[in-house]
Amino acid sequence: MNNLSLYDRLIILLRGFFLQAVFNYEKFQNIGFLFMILPFLKKISNKNLAELRSILLRHIDIFNTNPYMCGFIVGNVLKMEVCKDDEKKITNIKQALACAFASIGDRIFWARMRLIVSFLTAFIFIVFYFYLEIRGFEVLVVSVIVPTIFYVAYSIYIRYVGIEYGWRCGGERTCGLNVFNWNKLIRFLSRMGFIIISILIVLVLFMYGYLCLHIGGKKQIVIGILIPFTAFFLQRYFRRNKKSIFYPVISFMLLSFVLSCL
Amino acid sequence: MSVIKTLIISSLINLDNVSLFQFLISRPSFTGLIVGYLNNTVMEGFILGVLIEFLFLDFVPIGGVPLPNPSISTTISILVLPYYNGEIYIPFFIGILVGEVYSYIEVFTRNFKVIFNKIIERRFMNYNFFVSDVILYSLAIDVIVYIIYGFVMFKIFSFLSFYLNTLYLKNVFRIAVVGSVFISLSSLFFKFKTQVSKNE
Numbered sequence: 001m002n003n004l005s006l007y008d009r010l011i012i013l014l015r016g017f018f019l020q021a022v023f024n025y026e027k028f029q030n031i032g033f034l035f036m037i038l039p040f041l042k043k044i045s046n047k048n049l050a051e052l053r054s055i056l057l058r059h060i061d062i063f064n065t066n067p068y069m070c071g072f073i074v075g076n077v078l079k080m081e082v083c084k085d086d087e088k089k090i091t092n093i094k095q096a097l098a099c100a101f102a103s104i105g106d107r108i109f110w111a112r113m114r115l116i117v118s119f120l121t122a123f124i125f126i127v128f129y130f131y132l133e134i135r136g137f138e139v140l141v142v143s144v145i146v147p148t149i150f151y152v153a154y155s156i157y158i159r160y161v162g163i164e165y166g167w168r169c170g171g172e173r174t175c176g177l178n179v180f181n182w183n184k185l186i187r188f189l190s191r192m193g194f195i196i197i198s199i200l201i202v203l204v205l206f207m208y209g210y211l212c213l214h215i216g217g218k219k220q221i222v223i224g225i226l227i228p229f230t231a232f233f234l235q236r237y238f239r240r241n242k243k244s245i246f247y248p249v250i251s252f253m254l255l256s257f258v259l260s261c262l
Numbered sequence: 263m264s265v266i267k268t269l270i271i272s273s274l275i276n277l278d279n280v281s282l283f284q285f286l287i288s289r290p291s292f293t294g295l296i297v298g299y300l301n302n303t304v305m306e307g308f309i310l311g312v313l314i315e316f317l318f319l320d321f322v323p324i325g326g327v328p329l330p331n332p333s334i335s336t337t338i339s340i341l342v343l344p345y346y347n348g349e350i351y352i353p354f355f356i357g358i359l360v361g362e363v364y365s366y367i368e369v370f371t372r373n374f375k376v377i378f379n380k381i382i383e384r385r386f387m388n389y390n391f392f393v394s395d396v397i398l399y400s401l402a403i404d405v406i407v408y409i410i411y412g413f414v415m416f417k418i419f420s421f422l423s424f425y426l427n428t429l430y431l432k433n434v435f436r437i438a439v440v441g442s443v444f445i446s447l448s449s450l451f452f453k454f455k456t457q458v459s460k461n462e
Contacts, residue, residue: 021281022400024375028326031382031400035393042391049389056386060379064326067284106324112457114286115450118315121291125312137299140308144295152285194454201447208440227437231444236452245320245449246362252441253355253434260433 002044002082004075004167011039012074012163013156019067028064036074044082055081058091065098066105068155071162072176073097079170093173104182112189113151119196120147126203223259230255263300265341265416266409272297273408276333280323280368281404290315290336297340303348307340310350313439314339314357316446320453328365328372334412335361341416345423351435352426354442360415371407375400 019032034056045052065073073094080090124143128134162176169175205228212224234248234255272293279288286292290311298307314335321329339350339357346352378396385392419426 017283018281018397020284021397022375022378023280023326023372024379025326025369025372026376027379031378031393031396034382035397038391038393052391053386053389056391057383060383060386102325106322110322110324114289115319115453117286118289118291118312118319119450122312122316125308137304140295140304144292144308148286148292155284190454190457194451194458197447197451197454201451204443204447223437227440228444231441232448234441235445235448239449239452245317245445246358248445249317249358249438249442252445253438256434256437256441259437260430 004040004078004163008040008043009160009163012036013071013160015039016067016070016074016159016163019070027060027062029067029070030060030063033063033070033074034059036070037078040078041081058087059094061091063094063098065102066109068109068158069101069105069162071159071164072101072166072179073162075163075166075168076170076172076175077166079167083171085171089171093171093175096173097175097177100177104177104186107186108182108189109155112186112193113154116189116193116196117147117151119193119200123196123200123203126200126207130207131203219262223262226259265413268297268300268337268341269409269412269416270405271300272333272337272412273405276331276408277401277404279331279333281401288333290318290332293333293336294340297337301340301343303340303343306343306348306350307336310339310343310354310357311336313350313354313443313446314361316450317358317442318361319446320449326372328368330358330361331364331368332361334364334408334415338412338415338419341412342419342423345420346427346432349432351432351439354439355435356419360419363415364411367407367411371403375403 015036015038018035019029021035022031023029024031037059038056041052041055045055059077076097077090077094080093121143124146125139128139128143161179165176165179208224208228212221215221215224231248231252234251235245238245238247238251275288275293275296277283277288278285291308292311294307294309294311294314295304296307298304298311301307314332318330318332318335323329335357338360339353342353342356343350378400382393382396
């Protein structure tokens with residue numbers, strides 16, 4: 001009865017897709033979190049409404065983590081609720097793990113994988129469209145869909161195994177943090193991203209150089225050479241001053257008024 | 263396809279950005295492909311999407327910070343394309359501006375959704391454990407705000423095309439678009455270079 005069955009895990013997984021549906025600046029993902037745990041809590045409360053109410057009111061508090069990693073916390077919290085652990089302990093572990101997994105998830109998914117997916121989209125498109133000269137709607141679809149499928153598959157996998165591991169080691173303060181070698185994964189993704197963006201820059205520069213040389217007169221070629229160097233200089237200058245990317249873009253736009261008059 | 267229909271489809275795709283799934287189908291290249299296909303400008307839509315995506319990759323959605331919205335950026339830039347002779351240069355910057363302004367609207371909607379906390383709390387106090395309708399209302403707010411904002415922006419920038427769609431400005435923005443590509447690439451290269459060197 002109080003076991004997390006396959007059906008329960010699938011329900012939690014599906015409801016996990018709504019974690020941020022009511023994202024608000026008071027308690028962040030709290031309603032999404034409640035939505036995830038509600039069916040299982042109803043099951044374990046055995047129609048004891050007073051108990052269910054007290055559990056839910058406890059979990060209505062602030063909750064914020066990376067959406068892909070919430071399974072680790074949900075599994076853990078549900079195990080503790082089943083084992084009727086101390087209320088304070090449940091809240092403390094929930095909040096501590098939410099912070100830890102937010103940091104890990106943000107570094108893996110938002111800061112690396114999301115970027116790699118975009119790089120792969122551009123990479124596939126440039127290679128097929130400009131270098132192999134295969135031009136058609138299919139190329140666009142492949143370049144967008146293929147990297148997205150890998151991302152979706154991996155994110156669902158992490159969400160699912162998170163619930164399972166969280167449940168297995170529920171009640172432990174380090175639950176889920178030592179399941180995978182997160183540091184190794186982060187290092188691997190950093191290197192992978194660096195390699196792909198480097199290749200992408202080389203491909204873009206070759207393509208750009210070719211187009212510049214075939215565009216027309218000397219003036220255009222001079223402007224064409226000036227653009228990447230100026231862009232690079234502006235980006236480095238504003239980044240050193242910790243400014244958003246909009247600063248170099250707006251500066252370049254202003255500079256374009258001058259360049260277009262040449 | 264009509265502007266409203268496009269905005270409805272785009273608003274549903276946009277739910278993936280924060281509210282649902284997070285499957286990256288709301289990223290600009292994906293949105294650009296779909297919205298471009300619906301408006302018979304697949305290639306322009308896709309290229310606009312990729313360019314906007316690379317620029318917005320500089321922002322990382324951590325801790326609930328509001329970021330420029332990629333879906334509305336791409337959608338509006340594609341919708342105003344016909345008003346700018348089908349050339350992507352000016353719509354690209356219109357899209358960026360529209361996406362950036364939407365981040366402030368998003369702050370407003372997220373603050374508005376605070377009322378759902380009180381509703382849920384009151385329900386639980388009264389032994390009513392129903393949450394699904396609140397989730398649906400919240401998603402509906404996202405969709406409605408997106409459509410209204412998108413429609414207003416579309417009207418503004420299609421009207422402004424009378425003043426913005428000049429040969430001079432087109433040349434200026436063409437250079438600026440190329441510059442933005444190199445700024446994005448440079449930014450992303452150094453972002454990963456820093457990450458790799460920190461890990462070593």
